[in-house]
Amino acid sequence: MRMKLTRRTFNLGLGSLALTAPAGRLNAQELAEKQFLGYAVGADDIKTVDPHFSVGTGELVGPYYEGLLAFPDGLVTNEGLRPGLATEWSVAQDGVTWTFKLRKGVQWHQGHGDFTAEDVKFSIERVKDPAVASPFADSLSAIGSVTVIDPHTVEIKTSRVEPSLPALLVNNQGGYIVSKHAVEAGVDLRTHPIGTGPFMFQEYRPRESQILVRNENYWGGTPKIERFTVLFMADDSTRQLALRSGDVHAIELPARQDVVGGMRDAGMIVDLMAPANMFSLLFNLKHKPLDDIRVRKALAGAIDRSALVQFLGKDVAAPELSPLPGGYLGHTDDVPYTPYDPQKSKDLLKEADHGGGLNLSMVCSNSNIYLSPMQVIQEMWKQIGVNLELKVVDHPTYHRLIREDVNPVVIYGAYRYPLTGTIYLTQFYHSKSAIGKPTASLNFSHYGEIIPGVDDLLDQARTELDQKKQVKLWEEAQRKITEDVVSVPLMTRKYAMARSPKLDLGSEPKSFYAINEKTRLLK
Missing domain, CATH: 3.40.190.10 (Periplasmic binding protein-like II)
Known part of the structure; x- marks a missing residue:
């Protein structure tokens, strides 16, 4: 949901209030008598x-x-x-x-x-x-x-x-x-x-x-x-x-093409807004067999981003390849991402001694923005012999449980302001942000804690005054994160409201x- 309300902003409610319009101002569009x-x-x-x-x-x-x-x-x-x-x-x-x-x-x-x-x-x-x-x-x-x-x-x-x-x-x-x-x-x-x-x-x-x-x-x-x-x-x-x-x-609307179309057909105005949440899968390196990069690559290579975008609709979603969302200062798509290749994924699982199949279980939020894409991924992984059990819980419970390290895989959608690499990359990939630490944020993978990460690059970028050098540090961090396959960027999904x-x-x-x-x- 995105309802940012600022100075002189927001006013949604119920009731009645009669307002007197200035003379000659509202001939074409008159105010409703009730303004609640x-x-x-x-x-x-x-x-x-x-x-x-x-x-x-x-x-x-x-x-x-x-x-x-x-x-x-x-x-x-x-x-x-x-x-x-x-x-x-x-x-x-x-x-x-x-x-x-x-x-x-x-x-x-x-x-x-x-x-x-x-x-x-x-x-x-x-x-x-x-x-x-x-x-x-x-x-x-x-x-x-x-x-x-x-x-x-x-x-x-x-x-x-x-x-x-x-x-x-x-x-x-x-x-x-x-x-x-x-x-x-x-x-x-x-x-x-x-x-x-x-x-x-x-x-x-x-x-x-x-x-x-x-x-x-x-x-x-x-x-x-x-x-x-x-x-x-x-x-x-x-x-x-x-x-x-x-x-x-006005309502919060699921960002899906069919829902957006239905509201428009009903005569409502649909607003699609960005910057919006980029959704990623984050692999918990504390959970076996996710500590094996071959397994992580197999899971990453079995995900067809274009199918996810098609499922949601081209008006509301766009694929992402990098750990830093498109549009942020420092973003680059020049990263060694794992391409969609189900056969290669099967070969990697076999190489990692999981050729006979792999069973995973994770809690997932009942929120449409989390559950729907995970159900699509669940079917994709089934094609390479990975059976994913989704234990659906309410959204607050999901947020509590993922911070207790119960999941081998976490799906998370986020945007961070200001739109630069500093906060976003630090919260998801710096070792100080690893779940369980006093300084924990959103590092569900325990990157930098379990295997060497990008702490030095992010720390240097944070204090770099030359913006070109700062951007290069963020780009290098994105490439290392992608090379280690600790996450799979999926897509950015716009916020949708109907009124x-x-x-x-x-x-x-x-x-x-x-x-x-x-x-x-x-x-």
Whole structure:
């Protein structure tokens, strides 16, 4: 699911609010009398809406929280970032001392006082604190210190020259600012968010909905939407029916050609958005026989990426060959990937003493975005004598179990911002990110821990100031990862959302739904 909600963004809910249109403005398209919107997500509940931990479907934090900077409406990019809670920023000649001037007059929700530099310092240090264990800590690792100069000025010093620092402080994951007062007062941000954004928390109904109301005192202007409701609907068909019947105005949609076509035929607008998750298989080197590269090559060579893309549809998916997704700075397809060759795969299995067949078992999420491609791969592997048992569990359980090392093979879809090799390659392939370590992230293969990996290359790239040299280091890392066959990049699958034609977003959703002061419901 992709519903990034930024400054002056998001407004999905249910209800009624009469708005008076400016004279002569809405002759062709008049506003609907009721301006409450409903949005259905593909989850049965939330795990947390604490912005420094929230990674799951349905956990919409952007209506509440903001960063020092903001994405352009509807677009995830490293460039063209806008002022958010900071009005201006600059870096000193030393290249490591940054000064951010903060917006005055911003209030925290529900009486938690003024937004100040103390909140910025508190938030950054909270994300970085190992005891807090935010999954986004690595994204702010370049920050050495945060100093409050005055209530509306903060100085950030980096431990190395980091030109992309502003992009790390955007309204995204570790860049969100939380209220120091609220946290220290004991407010549980997991279920009761306190932010500065255009919408405030009203009610959470477990396994049913989140209800938000507009922030009348929002610094960017009072939102037109009075409240919205986010409904939990894990079943794809139920969400589609709710949109068709008019019970909601937008839904998360499975990114499959047939589903997209069906919604379009029903008169709905379908938005396909990127950058999106690249899906890969990661081989757990701790599990036999995956410690044998011949077995890994056999499994990799039995996967036909073109068939996976055809299954999902050319509009929604594209094949990937490299461990770093296409479109990221440093990406290259010049890697020694294992081509599709079922007969070669059979020969490799025989050479590895598995000519009589191989049995594997793995847990898999019941989420369509994970289960469907794994079922296709299951059939592909059957053709070379590999019987894969899929033990289907709910999505939160899947995420818990794969972090307990239960799987010989993990399927995982991810995108990481900023769109460079630093965070993506580090999280999946650096030894410090191996599952089970205190610094664990997404290294399900234990690459670099079980066999030598790419730690040195990634560490050098992280501190390299010459971008051309930095790119070459990332390219070399991709080639080594591919040569060792610790993962099989499969495809990038776009995010899909469907909405009623009555929902006018006010901007083109290239990467996410940016719902702002121009967003409206039409008659």
